[in-house]
Amino acid sequence: MTENSTATVWHEVASPFCGIASDDLTIEVNGNNVKVLENGDAVTRPGFETPISDIQPRINGKEVTLEQAVSHIAELLINSKQPLIAGLGTDLNGARAAMALADKTGATIDSYYSPAAFRNILVLQDTGYMTTTLTEVRNRVDVLLVVGTDIESTFPRFFERMVWNKESMFGQEIESREIIYLGKKPSGDASTSPNGKKAQVIACDNVDLPEVVSVLRALLKGKQIQAETVAGLAVSELQALAEKLKAAKYSVVTWSAGQLDFDHAEATIQNVCEMIKEINATTRSNGLPLGGKEGDTTVNAVASWQSGYPMRTTFNRRFPDYDPFLNDGRRILADGESDVVIWVSSFNTAVTPPESSASTIVLGRSGMQFKSEPEVYIPVGVPGIDHEGRTFRTDSVVSVPLRKLRDSGLPSVFEVLSAVEQAL
Amino acid sequence: MLLKLTGGRIFDPAHDLNDVVRDIYIRDGRIVDKPADGRIDEEIDVRGKVIMAGAIDMHTHIGGGKVNIARTMLPEDHAQAVYERTELLRSGTGHAAPSTLTTGYRYAEMGYTAGFEPAVLPINARQAHMEMHDTPIIDKGGYVMLGSDDFLLRMMAANSDQEAINNYVAWTINHAQAVGLKVVNPGGISAFKFNQRKLDLDEKNEFYGVTPRDILHRLSRAVQEIGVPHPLHVHGCNLGVPGNMQTTLDTIQGAEGVPMHLTHIQFHSYGTEGDFKFSSGAAEIAEAINKHKNITVDVGQILFGQTVTASGDNMRQFAGAPHAHPNKWVCMDIECEAGCGVVPFKYKDQSYVNALQWMIGLETFLMVDDPWRIFLTTDHPNGAPFTSYPHLIKLLMDKSFRNDMLSTLHPEAQKATHLASLDREYSLYEIAIMTRAGAAKLVGLADRGHLGIGAAADITVYTDNSDREKMFEKPDYVFKDGQMVVRNGQVIKITWGTTHVVKPEYDVSIEKPLQQYFDKFHTLKMSNFKISNDEIIDDGRGSLTIQPLHKGGRL
Numbered sequence: 001m002t003e004n005s006t007a008t009v010w011h012e013v014a015s016p017f018c019g020i021a022s023d024d025l026t027i028e029v030n031g032n033n034v035k036v037l038e039n040g041d042a043v044t045r046p047g048f049e050t051p052i053s054d055i056q057p058r059i060n061g062k063e064v065t066l067e068q069a070v071s072h073i074a075e076l077l078i079n080s081k082q083p084l085i086a087g088l089g090t091d092l093n094g095a096r097a098a099m100a101l102a103d104k105t106g107a108t109i110d111s112y113y114s115p116a117a118f119r120n121i122l123v124l125q126d127t128g129y130m131t132t133t134l135t136e137v138r139n140r141v142d143v144l145l146v147v148g149t150d151i152e153s154t155f156p157r158f159f160e161r162m163v164w165n166k167e168s169m170f171g172q173e174i175e176s177r178e179i180i181y182l183g184k185k186p187s188g189d190a191s192t193s194p195n196g197k198k199a200q201v202i203a204c205d206n207v208d209l210p211e212v213v214s215v216l217r218a219l220l221k222g223k224q225i226q227a228e229t230v231a232g233l234a235v236s237e238l239q240a241l242a243e244k245l246k247a248a249k250y251s252v253v254t255w256s257a258g259q260l261d262f263d264h265a266e267a268t269i270q271n272v273c274e275m276i277k278e279i280n281a282t283t284r285s286n287g288l289p290l291g292g293k294e295g296d297t298t299v300n301a302v303a304s305w306q307s308g309y310p311m312r313t314t315f316n317r318r319f320p321d322y323d324p325f326l327n328d329g330r331r332i333l334a335d336g337e338s339d340v341v342i343w344v345s346s347f348n349t350a351v352t353p354p355e356s357s358a359s360t361i362v363l364g365r366s367g368m369q370f371k372s373e374p375e376v377y378i379p380v381g382v383p384g385i386d387h388e389g390r391t392f393r394t395d396s397v398v399s400v401p402l403r404k405l406r407d408s409g410l411p412s413v414f415e416v417l418s419a420v421e422q423a424l
Numbered sequence: 425m426l427l428k429l430t431g432g433r434i435f436d437p438a439h440d441l442n443d444v445v446r447d448i449y450i451r452d453g454r455i456v457d458k459p460a461d462g463r464i465d466e467e468i469d470v471r472g473k474v475i476m477a478g479a480i481d482m483h484t485h486i487g488g489g490k491v492n493i494a495r496t497m498l499p500e501d502h503a504q505a506v507y508e509r510t511e512l513l514r515s516g517t518g519h520a521a522p523s524t525l526t527t528g529y530r531y532a533e534m535g536y537t538a539g540f541e542p543a544v545l546p547i548n549a550r551q552a553h554m555e556m557h558d559t560p561i562i563d564k565g566g567y568v569m570l571g572s573d574d575f576l577l578r579m580m581a582a583n584s585d586q587e588a589i590n591n592y593v594a595w596t597i598n599h600a601q602a603v604g605l606k607v608v609n610p611g612g613i614s615a616f617k618f619n620q621r622k623l624d625l626d627e628k629n630e631f632y633g634v635t636p637r638d639i640l641h642r643l644s645r646a647v648q649e650i651g652v653p654h655p656l657h658v659h660g661c662n663l664g665v666p667g668n669m670q671t672t673l674d675t676i677q678g679a680e681g682v683p684m685h686l687t688h689i690q691f692h693s694y695g696t697e698g699d700f701k702f703s704s705g706a707a708e709i710a711e712a713i714n715k716h717k718n719i720t721v722d723v724g725q726i727l728f729g730q731t732v733t734a735s736g737d738n739m740r741q742f743a744g745a746p747h748a749h750p751n752k753w754v755c756m757d758i759e760c761e762a763g764c765g766v767v768p769f770k771y772k773d774q775s776y777v778n779a780l781q782w783m784i785g786l787e788t789f790l791m792v793d794d795p796w797r798i799f800l801t802t803d804h805p806n807g808a809p810f811t812s813y814p815h816l817i818k819l820l821m822d823k824s825f826r827n828d829m830l831s832t833l834h835p836e837a838q839k840a841t842h843l844a845s846l847d848r849e850y851s852l853y854e855i856a857i858m859t860r861a862g863a864a865k866l867v868g869l870a871d872r873g874h875l876g877i878g879a880a881a882d883i884t885v886y887t888d889n890s891d892r893e894k895m896f897e898k899p900d901y902v903f904k905d906g907q908m909v910v911r912n913g914q915v916i917k918i919t920w921g922t923t924h925v926v927k928p929e930y931d932v933s934i935e936k937p938l939q940q941y942f943d944k945f946h947t948l949k950m951s952n953f954k955i956s957n958d959e960i961i962d963d964g965r966g967s968l969t970i971q972p973l974h975k976g977g978r979l
Contacts, residue, residue, distance in 0.1 A: 012949040023952045092554060093963060103514050124497050128752040128766075130742075134947040135759040139574075140617065161947060169574055169760065169945045170631060249619065280742070284619050286757060304495045305487075305524045305555045308502040308517035319506040319515045320523075322499050390550065390959075397489050397758055399550045400952050401959070414963075 006030060009037065010405055016091070016347060016384045017047030019292035019394035020134060020155055020162070029405045034385060041156035043293075048385065050349060052408055053367040057378040066411060066419075069378050073361050074423035076340050076375070080359075082316060083107040084338040086329040087353065089294045089345040089365075091389030091402060094413030095302035098344065101421050108314035108338070109303065110329030112351050113296035116258035118324055120289050121300070121310055122266040129273035132252060132286035133395040137162045139169040141177060143248040145241070146199075147255040147272055148183035148209050152190035154256060155290055159190040180241060182216075183209050184259070202241065204231045206260065210268045216242060217275040245279055254288040292394035294347040295383075301392055333358060346380045346413050363413055381410035426451045427906065428464045431471035432885065435852055437861035438477075438874030442853045448475065450881040453905035457877055470885050473900060476856045477873050478537025478882030480863035483657075483687055483722050484804040486527050486564070487541045487555035489548045490734040490764040493754050494521040494805070497766060498732060500750070513915060520731040520768070520805045528560035529915050530811055535884030535899040538563035538921065539810075540867060542606055542657060542687065543736045545569050545762040547948070549600035550955055556923065557966050561909055563872070563882075563921035567657045568602035569736055571639050572613035573761040575941055581632040586645060593646040594930035595938070599954040603867060603924045603971065604654035605647050608736040609661055610636035613763040616739035623739070625661050625674050636661050637678050644682045650928040651973035653868025655683035655720065660692050663740045667696040669705025676712045676719055685866065688724025688803040689713075690785040698840055700776050704784045707842075710791035713798070720866055721792070722799035725785035725816055726778065727808035732768045735806065741765020760945065771808070779837035783830070789820055790846040795857040799866065814897035820850040821892045868971050869924060881906035922969040923960050 007030040014023035018041075026038035027048060034048045057069035064072075077083055085098050088111040102109045111117065123129060137144075144163060151158050163177060179191045179199035183206060191199040204212050208231030215230045219242040225235050245251050253276055255269065272287065279285040291297070300310040307313055309322035312329075325331075332338050333356035342361045343353035349368045353360050360374040365382055383389030384402030389412075392399045427450040434441045434448075449456050449464075485491050495502075495518065502517035507526055509515035516526030531539055539559075544552045544566035556564040570576050570593065579589060593605060611634055612623040618630045625637050644656040660675050662668040672692040675684075686692065695703035713719050730749070735741050738755045742765060745753045749770040756764050771778045785807070792798040800817070804810035819826045827844050838844075850858075864873020871880045883903040889895035898913030909917045935950070942950040960968050 012951050014952055020947070023949050096558070100514070103509055121496065124493070124752075124754065125499055126752060128497065128748075128754045130755045132757040133759045135761075135945065136617070136757045138947055139760055139945055167944060169578075250617070277745075284617065300496070301492060301551070302554075304492050306558060307515070308495050308521070308523045308526075309499060310496050315509070315515060318508045320502075320517050321506075322502075390554070392551075396492075397545075397548050397551070397756070398948060399554070400948065401550075401956075 010403065013405070014384065014400035014402060015044045015047060016295065016391040016402055017293060018043045018155060019290060019297065020158060021391065021393040021398070021400050022157055022161060023400050027405060032406055032408055034405060043154070043156055047347065050365070050367060052410070054379050055366060055410060057376070059376055061373045066378065069376050070416065070419045071423055072376055073342070073420050076359055076361065077105050077420070077424060080105070080340040082338050083340045083342065084329055084332055084358065085109045085342045085344065087112045087343040087345045087351060088299045089347040089351055090299065090413045091295060091383035091391050092298055092302065093389065094344065094346065094383065094417070095295065095299045097414045097417035097421070099303060099306045101417050103315050104421055104424060106316040106318065108316065108327050108329070108332060109311060110327060111296060111299050111311045112345070113291070114311050114329065116291055117296055117300060117311070119257035119260060119266040119269055122324060123270045123273055127270055127274060129287050130276050130280060131395070132288055133397050134162055134393070137252050137288060138165050140250040141252045142172065143178045143180065143244055143251040145245065145251060145253045146179065146181045147213070147253060148206050149254065149256040149259045149290065150184045150187045151254070151256065151290065152186060152188050154258065156190070164194055178244065180244070182212065182241070202233060202237055204233055206262050209260070212238070213268050213271045217271055217278070220245060220275055221278060245285060246283065248285065249283060251279070251285040252288050253285065254290055256290040258291055290394050292392065292396070295391060297392035297394060297396050301396060330354065344413055346382055363416055366410060378416055379410055380416060381408060381412050383412070386410045387412045426459055426463065426465045428467045429470045429475065429883070429885070430467055431469065432473045432475035434875060435474060435476045435856040436875040437853060437857040439876055448875060448883065450903065450906045453881055455875055455877055455879045455881050468901070472888070474852060474886040474888050475875070476884050477860040477875055477879070478884050478902065478904065479535050479859040480867065480869070480873055481531070481536055481539040481801065481804070481810060482799050482863045482867050483542045483801045484539045484810055485541060485543065485734050485806070486539050486559060487524070488544055488552035490736070490766050491521060492555065493766045494732045494734045495523065497752060497754065498768060501730065512918060520809055524555050524558040525560060528562055532561040532902055532904070532910050532915055533913050534813060534897060535886070535902050536562060537882035537902070537904050538872060540564065540603065541566040543567070543569050543608060544600060544602060545736065545758060546573070546596055546600045547759045547761050547953070549602070550959065553601060553923065553955065553960060557962055560918050560920055561904055561915070563924060565603035565867070565924035567604035567606035567654065568596055568600040569606045569608055569762055570596060571607035571610045571643060572763070574614065575938070577611065577614055577629065577632045577634055580634045580638060580642060586642065586649070588934070589642050590646045590650050591930045591934040593643065594650045594928035595934050597652065598927055598930065601923065601925050601955050601960055603926050604652060604657055605643060606657040606659070607639065607643055608659040609663065609739055610639035612636065612661060612739045613736065616742070616763065617757050621739065621743070623661060625671050625678070640675065640678065644679060644684050648682055651975065652926050652928055653971065653974050654866060655685045657685045657687055659687050659737060663691050663737055664744060666694050666702045669693050669695050669709055672709055673712055676716050679716070679718055681718050683718045685720045687722050688801065688806065689721040689788060690724045690726065690781060690807070693784050693788060700836070702777055702780060703840055704780060704787060706784045706787035706791060710788055714793050720797045720799070722801040723785050723788055724801055724803035724807045726771050726781045727802060727812045727815065728771045728773045728778065728782070729808065730770045731805045731808055732766065733806045734764070734766045736762055736764055738763035738765040741767050773833050776834045776837050779834040780840060782833065783837060783841040783843045786819060786826065787841065787843055787846065790848045795854040796862045796865070798858065799863055800858045814893045817855060817896045818891070818893035821855070823847060823849050868926065870972055920965045922967045924969050924971055926971050926973060928973060
């Protein structure tokens with residue numbers, strides 16, 4: 001890309017590509033070319049910089065107008081016995097339009113990121129939790145316990161922004177912050193302090209976390225543990241960790257459910273969350289679930305306020321009907337229970353629909369490649385690049401405005417799905 | 425298009441009209457004079473019907489993070505209240521924490537045309553507005569919450585002058601798009617982050633050395649001095665704690681004549697007498713309210729059954745968590761600004777404490793003399809879902825019904841109340857004050873809550889019925905901005921209400937320290953914190969109504 005007089009530079013741009021939604025990016029736009037000038041990272045750079053290639057909708061591989069594509073989708077939905085709206089990489093208004101369409105067509109709705117998100121949602125619905133948000137962590141954390149997660153691989157700027165900031169509001173010595181990994185080792189040095197102090201690692205395999213976390217919780221409750229080792233770890237090492245958590249003034253226990261990819265990880269997250277509640281009997285401690293990129297938090301939030309339920313809700317009986325197992329979009333497609341799928345992925349060209357027997361409609365980011373061409377493909381704009389929008393951060397408290405950085409002419413998910421609803 | 429409502433019995437306390445037969449003329453969404461040419465396009469015969477302005481719920485948790493946590497958390501509660509999609513209405517769910525669409529429909533069906541979210545965290549205001557945007561028919565607005573935010577506490581610890589605090593408050597109200605200012609457990613939410621487990625009115629926040637009394641003093645003055653009509657909306661210290669009536673009396677005394685609204689006063693009116701060390705402080709509290717004309721209250725009545733409590737007061741919610749029913753709960757610390765706690769709860773009529781809470785709420789209603797200074801709320805959903813308002817109105821208007829209910833409650837609790845001896849029955853006129861004229865005046869809505877010429881045509885038409893619950897749960901007609909939205913208790917038209925805000929003036933110099941604060945400590949930029957007018961208008965369905973400031977405001 002060459003500099004020329006038409007380049008525009010945007011400051012304080014928020015990124016929807018990472019769940020911490022850093023909003024300090026400086027971005028240069030030249031025509032349709034986008035370049036992250038400042039504060040980019042391995043996640044946000046490809047997020048913003050992936051070029052536009054195709055701009056024309058297609059039906060069975062043949063280029064058509066947007067109107068033709070929309071009426072074809074409407075036709076498919078009218079004749080569908082059980083539609084599924086899935087993927088759902090979108091922003092606030094895209095999620096609103098998807099909910100309205102699901103309600104009207106009796107569709108089931110589920111997100112590509114649900115397998116991870118539901119490891120936390122199931123805990124919320126069973127026992128709840130105590131959590132905190134990013135600015136609190138930045139100013140208060142004294143002990144950070146990272147459970148089964150290599151943070152920097154998916155949240156490259158987490159430590160820079162939330163832990164190794166220059167100053168805490170409460171006069172804390174930043175260097176004194178203690179980072180402890182339980183489970184996975186960090187893949188890089190992001191967790192190393194500015195003066196070079198490395199994080200402590202209590203390493204074990206993810207599949208051993210259920211057992212290790214149970215023992216840690218028991219120790220924190222003052223229970224006697226007969227065994228001397230658990231999953232190869234000395235119980236004394238866990239005892240020392242328990243003492244640190246008890247002595248900490250504001251410990252934060254963090255995990256990324258997307259990386260806790262083992263059967264019934266929700267039970268382990270629940271154990272972590274109950275442990276945090278118990279620590280709060282005497283001192284302060286909070287959970288910090290990390291996730292929520294590319295509309296993941298947003299679609300669950302919108303679904304909850306519009307229907308009462310998060311993802312994995314179906315409208316096939318004309319009212320919202322929630323089942324976190326039956327309404328799993330992947331299962332539905334794998335079992336051939338849906339005849340039409342609308343796959344929404346406006347952030348990420350790599351998030352493509354799974355192979356299935358359903359007629360497949362894709363509202364995808366320009367440049368998406370398919371193993372088999374979907375019946376309908378509409379390249380859509382990226383929220384925060386091609387149109388304005390809003391997205392929620394991982395903590396589900398803070399939402400950020402997304403700006404329109406260029407005028408690509410690509411339609412938004414909201415525009416396409418609203419047009420489909422009109423055409424029904 | 426000119427619509428005439430002919431011959432109704434008007435209850436319009438803002439104009440001292442108590443059961444006066446008058447015709448009402450409506451054009452372009454407003455109440456207008458009788459047309460000079462006498463030309464009427466449509467006439468509805470409402471002879472004998474009771475006509476009031478649309479009701480206004482001045483304290484109802486309908487939007488924002490904690491409400492949505494409550495929704496997500498309670499699938500089993502929704503499953504008992506599902507609403508099918510119709511040709512006109514979106515589907516929805518929810519009893520204690522209904523979906524936004526259902527919330528709008530249910531309010532409208534009960535003759536309510538506005539609801540105000542009382543706990544909008546500045547950092548979560550964007551979400552609160554998103555949810556309210558998806559709440560049909562009714563108007564909405566929010567009171568933005570300060571008092572445990574570190575920016576204010578730092579200013580107070582540094583002994584900043586009142587002018588600077590006024591500026592900060594006005595800036596926050598503007599950029600959170602709020603209509604008032606709320607404080608929840610003043611300083612206590614911050615104190616909890618430093619592991620303090622209680623904070624009395626004169627107890628210092630460990631880190632800042634600031635007391636709740638100082639915070640109330642500073643914020644109530646700020647609201648008054650910048651001319652925001654709604655007085656500081658106060659959720660006081662020690663919510664739910666036996667003996668907290670003394671804190672409440674001290675808070676009233678400490679207001680020193682500055683206007684202050686004490687919300688869900690029922691939860692703050694507890695004594696420690698009797699075998700259960702839990703007694704009613706309603707008589708003393710009501711006496712203090714009657715005496716101090718600067719004080720207004722809403723009740724936060726509890727009614728029996730399953731609900732969910734959702735509050736910014738995570739210090740008190742954490743303390744109450746062992747009572748969660750079902751046994752699950754959430755507490756959060758939020759962005760060096762606030763917190764929240766969500767605890768499902770079942771009020772039981774055979775529980776001494778719950779029965780007494782019910783009695784304390786009703787005693788308060790009946791012992792506060794001036795209906796212009798007390799408001800009908802259940803602190804939805806904390807005391808009960810808002811859908812129980814018709815039942816609550818019947819309890820207030822019908823002594824024998826009230827006493828019949830009372831006689832079924834926990835017997836020891838019955839001995840601890842004078843409720844049975846209170847003869848007062850609210851009149852229709854007093855209900856109209858509490859739920860219309862008074863509420864509009866309190867929130868600062870110039871053109872709502874009354875039926876005068878020029879008012880928005882938000883109008884509810886009831887058939888008089890001595891069973892007040894039946895009467896108030898199913899109005900004959902509801903008009904929203906002049907359009908008939910409900911007929912025979914059923915929604916027949918979808919409209920989207922406006923968002924009421926105030927825009928107090930501030931000196932832009934406040935952005936200098938704020939910019940530094942955001943850059944140094946926050947994880948969001950100040951520019952991205954601000955909510956633009958366009959965000960409220962959004963897809964075109966939303967709108968912004970700027971309400972006038974009081975004198976003393978500098979705009």
